[in-house]
Amino acid sequence: MSDKPSVLRETDEEARKLARMLLRSAGYAALAVIDPDNGFPAASRVLLGTDIDGVPVILVSALSAHTKALSEDPRASLLVGEPGKGDPLAHARLAIRCRAERVDRATTLHDRIRTRFLGEHPKAKLYIDFPDFGFYRLLPLSASLNGGFGKAYLLPGEDLEIRSVFSETIARDAEAIVRELVLRRPGAVAKFTDKLKTRASRSWRISTVDAAGFTVIVGENRLRYDFSSPIDSYENLQSYISKVTYSIP
């Protein structure tokens, strides 16, 4: 397509880890869609969650412009990664090209997503069941990672997915799994949040768990911990959790 030298770096495991972390620890995103009235791109802010297979999900109102757009054209893009202090372009961000699929309300898929989403966004309880609200799964097709100046990578969409035979079990028993983890390893998550330099005295809770890791909410912060590889059994999960306190850099 171009004679110019590529500015892309070869995608390595570190880049994949960073991309996953950015997506899985994001509580909101910028969503870009195509406005069906004029063909313009349209950006908006959306609350973000992930399904058990790692696919990002959004909760949107049928009255909003982005939902009308997605119902006519499923092509979309999600931008995640909050800039912190200093130059906004020095902070890592991930843009995901995706295809939106509406989630039918009367399905077990909907129930699974609803439960996980409320774990991530408890305040959404106020409107999650309004008749005009609904979920879309945004299937990742490809992603563009920018890890700071001169650090650009392209990833296939599947690098963001979580594939495990254990996923369905986790989705079904998530609440019990989280409860048991916290009971059996009361210090593990606290140490985890300690090491990430959040205030130890703050209350924390595990918001979601999946085969690739878990997300902890501490005050206003959202922390993601990914296992070194996706788990495929309950024993495997226990074993990873017991290592949490040692595996944090």
Add this chain to the structure above:
Amino acid sequence: MSDKPSVLRETDEEARKLARMLLRSAGYAALAVIDPDNGFPAASRVLLGTDIDGVPVILVSALSAHTKALSEDPRASLLVGEPGKGDPLAHARLAIRCRAERVDRATTLHDRIRTRFLGEHPKAKLYIDFPDFGFYRLLPLSASLNGGFGKAYLLPGEDLEIRSVFSETIARDAEAIVRELVLRRPGAVAKFTDKLKTRASRSWRISTVDAAGFTVIVGENRLRYDFSSPIDSYENLQSYISKVTYSIP
């Protein structure tokens, strides 16, 4: 277009003020463009400034995907308004539908934009003159303001522009105007930043001035002060500045 009751509120002066504040105090934005290869919308992060007429400007590299997209299709959307603590959807944000116009390097327009942009983003000095970098003006066509749940407004693009016969003078003499303002009213901006509860001991500076107001950078924060109406003379500017300390709520 729809039989549904409108969820839009009537746009009032308060909404216009909020929209202007969100745009003029933003240091970065999410940019949505159309990917010419596949027609998908594509979101990315860009550094943002404003021209003397209030038009948002971005500094982009010709090597980046968004620049390639804009060179083939000028339709774009900008999302500004940082979420703070709490629910990301409770924080105001503004999406601007706009048409991108490349700024030719060998023009006085380019010089004006370059000077203002460096005022807003001093670190951009490292790459602003690289041959692959350039500016686009993003002419606002319309804007969608979301001031929190249930507070949606539509604005015509002109509501974001700054029209004043004095603009060219300010653009030309900006540095001298800022210097004199600070000399004559040494306490004004400090009181302004004090009232906005930033740490008084922090260093501050006026980054840009235009006919509608001025922007102050205090540490990592960017504060915008808009006059009650655009100024049209030097005396008018002085008079507004002398009122700054009294007019902050």
